[in-house]
Amino acid sequence: MKKQKSPCIDVCNFSGPKGWCLGCGRTRKECQTWKTMKPYDANKLQKSLEKRMVKIKSGLKDTD
Structure with a gap:
């Protein structure tokens, strides 16, 4: 099975709710x-x- 492409968009800012990245929504972990x-x-x-x-x-x- 082919690996899924990372959702990262190079906006690594983990100040979202629950420590989510504002760019992709993932946590650091x-x-x-x-x-x-x-x-x-x-x-x-x-x-x-x-x-x-x-x-x-x-x-x-x-x-806003």
Whole structure:
């Protein structure tokens, strides 16, 4: 099975809610373990990241 591409967009700022990166939504630990994650776990995290990014973006809009 082909490895999933990293969701990183080179905006490493972990000041989001729960320590999430403002660029990709992952925690520091998730960033560190991405390359060794099994495909199932990476897919599961990818789905969570979509939801996290919505939360991050809606939180940023509140402060504008």
